Amino acid sequence: MVAKGDMIYASANDAGILEKGECGGAVTALLKYALESGMVDAVLTVKKGYDIYDATPPVLIKDPPAELADCAGSLHCGTVLLPKLIKKYLDGAKNEKLAVTLKGCDAKAMYELAKRKQINLDNVVMIGLNCGGSVSPITARKMIADKFEMDPDSIVKEEIDKGQFIVLDENGEHKGISIDELEEAGYGRRTNCQRCKTKVPASAISHAVTGGESLDPKQAMQLSLKYVATKEQHLSRAQQRLEPSKLQHQSPQGH
Numbered sequence: 001m002v003a004k005g006d007m008i009y010a011s012a013n014d015a016g017i018l019e020k021g022e023c024g025g026a027v028t029a030l031l032k033y034a035l036e037s038g039m040v041d042a043v044l045t046v047k048k049g050y051d052i053y054d055a056t057p058p059v060l061i062k063d064p065p066a067e068l069a070d071c072a073g074s075l076h077c078g079t080v081l082l083p084k085l086i087k088k089y090l091d092g093a094k095n096e097k098l099a100v101t102l103k104g105c106d107a108k109a110m111y112e113l114a115k116r117k118q119i120n121l122d123n124v125v126m127i128g129l130n131c132g133g134s135v136s137p138i139t140a141r142k143m144i145a146d147k148f149e150m151d152p153d154s155i156v157k158e159e160i161d162k163g164q165f166i167v168l169d170e171n172g173e174h175k176g177i178s179i180d181e182l183e184e185a186g187y188g189r190r191t192n193c194q195r196c197k198t199k200v201p202a203s204a205i206s207h208a209v210t211g212g213e214s215l216d217p218k219q220a221m222q223l224s225l226k227y228v229a230t231k232e233q234h235l236s237r238a239q240q241r242l243e244p245s246k247l248q249h250q251s252p253q254g255h
């Protein structure tokens, strides 16, 4: 049994979502479940626009799931403040149940708007995204041209990993530069992100999925998730993959 507050590892059941998802597609799988089960009327999320620096206006999906898979993946440059859109264009979720993906700053905006009765949180399923920071599209383009010496239009993927900003171009060339080095040179994350203290919106996911109650692995798998494990199970499996001969007689619990 996985209790509220426990950390679990998960990935999507659907092969398309698994491939397109940023880290295994668990978030998209949860959004899909929310729609298909009737938990919500619509999903509000973002989708790549003209290029990787752009996010299209948020997508409201009422008929899943193909369109939902197109939204999988993280957009680190074209970020949109979704709570403001819920307030302004969706009547503050007063008449419709919504599932929404939120970074830490989005989650804070949700709570502030709810406090002022401009969003009805009872109608919103919030799925939090850990967030190391976002980069302005203009800065990203300039940084890739000046520091990476690559054509910004040739970049098909960017990510922040182990303290590096990493880009991949259409020819498969990878390049990574330390975020510290980039920020000392005046590039890198937005200044707000550099000082942000709410990078993990911990309050968003657990309540959304479990309603504050505990969740067992079988139940979690019914939420369109394929791989669900506690931290201990995950580490044990990872170790088993590294040292199969030593650990072949151990089997993870709960599956």
Ligand SMILES: Cc1cc2nc3c(=O)[nH]c(=O)nc-3n(C[C@H](O)[C@H](O)[C@H](O)COP(=O)(O)OP(=O)(O)OC[C@H]3O[C@@H](n4cnc5c(N)ncnc54)[C@H](O)[C@@H]3O)c2cc1C
Binding pocket: 020, 021, 022, 023, 024, 025, 026, 027, 028, 029, 031, 045, 046, 047, 071, 072, 073, 074, 075, 076, 077, 078, 079, 080, 101, 102, 103, 129, 130, 131, 132, 133, 134, 160
């Ligand atoms: C700006 C940003 C920075 C991040 N930094 C980190 C980090 O430092 N460390 C870390 O562990 N994880 C970080 N993440 C989260 C991580 O990239 C994955 O989103 C998360 O691990 C979920 O993976 P997944 O495969 O389950 O998500 P997916 O199944 O790929 O689903 C991701 C969902 O997030 C939505 N989304 C994408 N971009 C945005 C956005 N800008 N605002 C709101 N919703 C969005 C997509 O539309 C999709 O619905 C960051 C995410 C973002 C958006």
Ligand code: SF4
Binding pocket: 079, 103, 104, 105, 106, 131, 132, 133, 134, 192, 193, 194, 196, 197, 198, 199
């Ligand atoms: S680092 Fe903080 S302010 Fe920046 S996008 Fe992420 S949650 Fe928002």
